[in-house]
Amino acid sequence: MRKREHGLATRAIHSRGLSDAPGDPLVTPIVPSATFAFETAAEFTRVMTDEKYGFLYGSLRNPTVEELAETCADLEGAQAAQAFATGMAAIAAALFSNLSPGDKLLCPSQLYGNTYALVEQHVKRLGVEVVYLDATDAAAWEQPARVRYVETIANPGFPLADLRAIADTKGEGLLIVDNTFASPALCRPLEHGADLVCESATKYLNGHHDVMAGVVAGSRELVEATRRYRYETGGVLDPFPAFLLRRGLKTLALRMERHSRNALAVARFLEAHAAVERVHYIGLESFPQYELARRQLVDSGGILAFDVGGGREAAERVLDGL
Structure with missing residues (x-):
């Protein structure tokens, strides 16, 4: 089997x-050691010359x-x-x-x-x-x-x-x-x-x-x-x-699944909000490259952006209210 x-x-x-x-x-x-010991000079030479895989100095491996x-x-x-x-x-x-x-x-x-x-x-x-x-x-x-x-x-x-x-x-x-x-x-x-x-x-x-x-x-x-x-x-x-x-x-897959789910919910909420002019999120059907995103990525991730009506002052009020 x-x-x-x-x-x-x-x-x-x-x-x-x-x-x-x-x-x-x-x-x-x-392993915090910066240096590593060897039984013989010959073993040191083999590791030093990459003839043998091993640990010599922390900045190398x-x-x-x-x-x-x-x-x-x-x-x-x-x-x-x-x-x-x-x-x-x-x-x-x-x-x-x-x-x-x-x-x-x-x-x-x-x-x-x-x-x-x-x-x-x-x-x-x-x-x-x-x-x-x-x-x-x-x-x-x-x-x-x-x-x-x-x-x-x-x-x-x-x-x-x-x-x-x-x-x-x-x-x-x-x-x-x-x-x-x-x-x-x-x-x-x-x-x-x-x-x-x-x-x-x-x-x-x-x-x-x-x-x-x-x-x-x-x-x-x-x-x-x-x-x-x-x-x-x-x-x-x-x-x-x-x-x-x-x-x-160890939690990467779980986190990315939840990031994607939460971001999509937020993006849809923002897209329907009267004060939001535009939402940038690859998981939305309105995203210009939505079909490419579906083809190339397993999910949409947790990064999004949105444009608030009213200019910089309005955007800063939104940020300050988070």
């Missing part, structure tokens, strides 16, 4: 990348962080993953490990503010050509480029990138997707043709307002390049937040 494959909710709880801790504990322990990364790889449907100190550290690693002077980077015109600043102030300084495009117009992406970078659900504004359509334009280039506003519970970009996926784990993956972290997932080769970048630039995740994040992942 064929063994049934576990679903995402079960894997988020029970997926374990490392099982060699003393006593084989069900919960991976926090840490057991607690590695278990988290293995779980994230499983949830994303990836060969490998790496955890970072912040979401921006993960995004920077994904971009800088794949761009060189003279390359072209395609980005959506509506882009998370810090990512836009990174591209404008640091990526361009490398001599990389940057072209901003409409994420909703896949045909505009049909041009040669080393990297295409999009967000599953854009922050701000919420336009959706048709991941499969944009992936079909990449040729020999790479598609990197920021999946923060969806999480692997709602969308797995690697299944839609992406090469690397980035997550700000500070948000949905952790879900408890007590961790800052980021994740990159993809092929072993591409992820290994981000690991080297992380080591060389210092965006290493500490074991304690890695432990908290791993614990937060």
Whole structure:
């Protein structure tokens, strides 16, 4: 009888990348050690040269962080993953490990503010050509480029990138997707043709307002390049937040289901309210890309926005009344 494959909710709880801790504990322990001992110089050399997998120095690998990364790889449907100190550290690693002077980077015109600043102030300084495009117009992406970078659900504004359509334009280039506003519970970009996926784990993956972290997932080769970048630039995740994040992942599927249900109820209430001019939520039938959202995502998530009649003062009164 064929063994049934576990679903995402079960894997988020029970997926374990490392099982060699003393006593084989069900919960991976926090390993705060910055350095690790070896029985022989020969063993040290094998680990140092990557001939053998092992732990040498905390900024290279840490057991607690590695278990988290293995779980994230499983949830994303990836060969490998790496955890970072912040979401921006993960995004920077994904971009800088794949761009060189003279390359072209395609980005959506509506882009998370810090990512836009990174591209404008640091990526361009490398001599990389940057072209901003409409994420909703896949045909505009049909041009040669080393990297295409999009967000599953854009922050701000919420336009959706048709991941499969944009992936079909990449040729020999790479598609990197920021999946923060969806999480692997709602969308797995690697299944839609992406090469690397980035997550700000500070948000949905952790879900408890007590961790800052980021994740990159993809092929072993591409992820290994981000690991080297992380080591060389210092965006290493500490074991304690890695432990908290791993614990937060256990409720990811449940939280995303409830986020989606509650947000849809709020969005429908607001859409019917006389003082609200417009509601931006991908789960509403009135959302311009509603059909794409249904095709590309399992559910709609918890992020929405709305325009209040009466200008800034009216909007501030609404905020102050919450």
